[in-house]
Amino acid sequence: MRFLLIKQAFMLLLIAGALSLAHPLFSQAPQARPKVALVLSGGAAKGMAHVGVLKVLEEAGIRPDIITGTSMGSIIGGLYAIGYRADTLEQLLIKQDWDRALSDRIPLREVIFEEKDYFENQLIELPFEDGRVQAPSGLIYGQQISALLSRLALPAYKITDFRELPIPFRCVGANLLTGDPFVFDQGYLPGAMRASMAIPTVFTPVHLQQMLIIDGGLVRNFPVQEAKEWGADIIIGVYTGRLRAELGDLKSFSDIMLQSTFLMSIKDAEEQLPMVDIYIEPNLRDFGAQDFKQADSIIYQGELAARAQFGKLKALADSINTLGPQPQPRRLPPVDELCFDYIEVEGNERFSKAEIIGRFGIEEEGTASIEELERAVNRLFGTNYFQKVSYRLRQEGSLTVLTLEIVEKASTLLRGAINFDNYLGAGFLFNVSTRNIVLPASRLMFTGTIAENYRFNLNYLKYADETQRSSAVASISLTRDKIPVFQDGLQNEEFRLFELLLDLHLQRRLGRNTLFGLGVQREQLFFRHTVSSAPLFKRLDYTNYNAYAFFEVNTLDRNILPRKGTRLSFEFKGLNNAHYNVRQLSPNSPLPEDSLFAFNPYTKLSFQSKSYLPLHRRASIIFRPFAGFVFNPSNTFSDFYLVGAPEALTRRSIPFYGLNANQLVAQVAVGGSIGYQHFFRDNMLFSIDANAGFFAQPQRFSGNLPEPEQFLAGLGFTLGYSSFLGPAKFTLMYPIDTDGTVPDNLRFFLTIGHRF
Numbered sequence: 001m002r003f004l005l006i007k008q009a010f011m012l013l014l015i016a017g018a019l020s021l022a023h024p025l026f027s028q029a030p031q032a033r034p035k036v037a038l039v040l041s042g043g044a045a046k047g048m049a050h051v052g053v054l055k056v057l058e059e060a061g062i063r064p065d066i067i068t069g070t071s072m073g074s075i076i077g078g079l080y081a082i083g084y085r086a087d088t089l090e091q092l093l094i095k096q097d098w099d100r101a102l103s104d105r106i107p108l109r110e111v112i113f114e115e116k117d118y119f120e121n122q123l124i125e126l127p128f129e130d131g132r133v134q135a136p137s138g139l140i141y142g143q144q145i146s147a148l149l150s151r152l153a154l155p156a157y158k159i160t161d162f163r164e165l166p167i168p169f170r171c172v173g174a175n176l177l178t179g180d181p182f183v184f185d186q187g188y189l190p191g192a193m194r195a196s197m198a199i200p201t202v203f204t205p206v207h208l209q210q211m212l213i214i215d216g217g218l219v220r221n222f223p224v225q226e227a228k229e230w231g232a233d234i235i236i237g238v239y240t241g242r243l244r245a246e247l248g249d250l251k252s253f254s255d256i257m258l259q260s261t262f263l264m265s266i267k268d269a270e271e272q273l274p275m276v277d278i279y280i281e282p283n284l285r286d287f288g289a290q291d292f293k294q295a296d297s298i299i300y301q302g303e304l305a306a307r308a309q310f311g312k313l314k315a316l317a318d319s320i321n322t323l324g325p326q327p328q329p330r331r332l333p334p335v336d337e338l339c340f341d342y343i344e345v346e347g348n349e350r351f352s353k354a355e356i357i358g359r360f361g362i363e364e365e366g367t368a369s370i371e372e373l374e375r376a377v378n379r380l381f382g383t384n385y386f387q388k389v390s391y392r393l394r395q396e397g398s399l400t401v402l403t404l405e406i407v408e409k410a411s412t413l414l415r416g417a418i419n420f421d422n423y424l425g426a427g428f429l430f431n432v433s434t435r436n437i438v439l440p441a442s443r444l445m446f447t448g449t450i451a452e453n454y455r456f457n458l459n460y461l462k463y464a465d466e467t468q469r470s471s472a473v474a475s476i477s478l479t480r481d482k483i484p485v486f487q488d489g490l491q492n493e494e495f496r497l498f499e500l501l502l503d504l505h506l507q508r509r510l511g512r513n514t515l516f517g518l519g520v521q522r523e524q525l526f527f528r529h530t531v532s533s534a535p536l537f538k539r540l541d542y543t544n545y546n547a548y549a550f551f552e553v554n555t556l557d558r559n560i561l562p563r564k565g566t567r568l569s570f571e572f573k574g575l576n577n578a579h580y581n582v583r584q585l586s587p588n589s590p591l592p593e594d595s596l597f598a599f600n601p602y603t604k605l606s607f608q609s610k611s612y613l614p615l616h617r618r619a620s621i622i623f624r625p626f627a628g629f630v631f632n633p634s635n636t637f638s639d640f641y642l643v644g645a646p647e648a649l650t651r652r653s654i655p656f657y658g659l660n661a662n663q664l665v666a667q668v669a670v671g672g673s674i675g676y677q678h679f680f681r682d683n684m685l686f687s688i689d690a691n692a693g694f695f696a697q698p699q700r701f702s703g704n705l706p707e708p709e710q711f712l713a714g715l716g717f718t719l720g721y722s723s724f725l726g727p728a729k730f731t732l733m734y735p736i737d738t739d740g741t742v743p744d745n746l747r748f749f750l751t752i753g754h755r756f
Helices: 002-020 024-028 044-060 072-081 086-095 113-118 143-152 189-196 224-229 253-261 263-275 292-307 310-321 353-360 370-381
Strands: 036-040 066-070 124-129 138-140 169-175 181-184 201-203 206-208 211-215 234-238 278-280 337-340 342-346 366-369 386-396 399-408 412-421 425-435 442-450 455-463 470-487 490-510 514-532 539-554 565-583 602-616 619-631 641-643 664-666 668-681 684-696 710-723 726-737 747-753
Touching: 036 044, 036 072, 036 224, 044 072, 044 086, 044 234, 044 292, 044 310, 066 072, 066 224, 072 086, 072 169, 072 189, 086 292, 113 514, 113 539, 143 189, 143 370, 143 386, 169 189, 169 224, 181 189, 189 206, 189 211, 224 234, 224 263, 234 263, 278 292, 278 310, 292 310, 337 370, 337 399, 342 353, 353 370, 353 399, 366 370, 370 386, 412 726, 470 514, 619 684, 664 684
Parallel strands: 036 066, 036 234, 066 169, 138 201, 234 278, 342 399
Antiparallel strands: 124 412, 169 181, 169 211, 206 211, 337 366, 386 399, 412 425, 412 747, 425 442, 442 455, 455 470, 470 490, 490 514, 514 539, 539 565, 565 602, 602 619, 619 668, 641 664, 668 684, 684 710, 710 726, 726 747
16 A cells, blocks of 8 residues: 555656646646545544545645545535535534434433433333344434434535535445445435444444445445546545554454454455545544544544645645636525425334324424424434434425434333342343333333342323323332331331332323323332331231322433433322231230321322532532421321432432431431532543431331431432443442431442433
8 A cells, every 4th residue: 555655646746747837738728627536435533534634625725526425534525515614524523522423312301201211221222023022223323413414414405416516425335235335426415424324233224215225434435436437537535444454453353353344345445546646544543433532633633644745735736726716616505494395204104194293393384493493303202202213305396395204113112221239239120111002192111120129010101182291190019128227326127018009190291391190099018027126016018098199390411420400209198098907916015006007097298309500511519409298197107208328219218318228217307418510521420419307207106296306417429430231329428417316437329220
């Protein structure tokens, strides 16, 4: 390849010399002005070096007449072809949130309330179709990169022949069925760029006619021939892809796999190279294909490589300009607002066009800005019904047609995760959901945690209106928990609590982030002594009937390590005991059975909120108030809150720094916490929290009112990391004011994995 570089440099000098003499043919026939093509290779993040080359070309006075590109080269080349300047592209790449752009994520606040807990909150999600589990065709469907490309290429949405762009453009994909290059020179520009960069096993392939299109870098990473076919006379080629490796370079498994994957592409690039007149190869050996966050450094390397040949580039520009000025490209006007005369839907099988457009929220013959259009796409994607939602625009005469391209999720999905914490121990979490079973517009879901303290829930949701904001929900859940009882700082008893809960409620969603409703419950509580020197009973069972109202808000930006937003819950409940049963009551009981355990109807109020208030991109203030009251003076054993640990572990939990899990059993709890959270990196943080509260513990066997209020306070320091297994948090806690009821010793809480 080095020999070829010397050869091409020599050829360039000959071309530049000939042009500088102003050959009579050119001077007499300006129409013979040679066409200059710019060829941009793929290379993923390394392809951002093309922008540095473009900066130098602009400085030298070269504007290409043709651009061809593959993968990242297709994106840079396509955007440059429609009018973006190099400095604009540079700022776009540097400021881009690549974690989001190269994902299918949208902010959690864009997801409807019913689906929030299960959105990107699992280790694995697999479709179940045709009686078997299906493996995904790629890790990323390209939801965000498609949205980004559609927005950036919007000024060219009326152009379907890429020859008519301000700079004629072609990009290359690979036909997965035949292994041949597939050239995009017409159609929808954002779709062509997305298909050209569909890296196998990372992005899903693009279905086009009877083909599957993947990243063109596997077969034609350096599309010189495609430039020649369009009449290029002089070719400037920029190569940022893989090179032929030496024996000493292939030491690791990943090195061997990458080299074998791109071997044919490397061979093809070497065959394309003799057709290049000016060859630019940035030094990118210190960068990987995934280093998108080093955009400024990669662009700089492209600029350095092009500047090393600035003399040749300038000589070429000056020589060509002696043949007359280059025609100025027409500028595409910006698009601020669109009127959709007709809306199409493609890819839908289980959902009707009316349902999809109804959830989309923009009507035919409606007008919308690009921001409103993107919000509507997120609104549809946020139903969690689809793997991908994108749009395509075209002009038919005077009409603007909007096509919604959707990829539906399988009707049945299997989700799985693992979890460990100090309380549950090691556990496996699973979720199975299926839609439109028994009744249309419905969802059946079975969720479970297999651990020492297990949780199982079967839930059936049926939407009741066309907008799918009102629904009826029926569920049954079974849980097991342990409740330690402390006295003078020492544990002297422990109960095992089994709860079987039947629930039926009606709910109404306001927007995407607020939910309220009314419901009834039948709950059965089974208490067992597991640790006690003198147990009062062997077993105690309650059967209660409850009516309740609830109000919930969730505006968090994500489930895992949120940065901003609020999670709030409020519940008011009335309870009535239908039956209780005591087995083997101790003869030394201080009071009769009906005084100890029977109770009159009572009410319960619960409120918890946690807000993240951002100070800047990497820091937030955390504010968490809580309040809980069990208005049951006649008996205090049947209902309570479990206070302790930094996480909510049960449906009765109130998290509290300084206490172990369920260390305090309370009938009244009022307090709050404040903290500071700071991200070292996008997936790593620390937080410092302080909390305090007033609590009233129940007199379990006296039948009297709760003890006087008890004040507790504590501190917590947490390290958090978002790993491939899910979020991991390690918290050190210390109680600082306990009235002597809790030992003043350092304690910790560890949790690893997802919760849903």
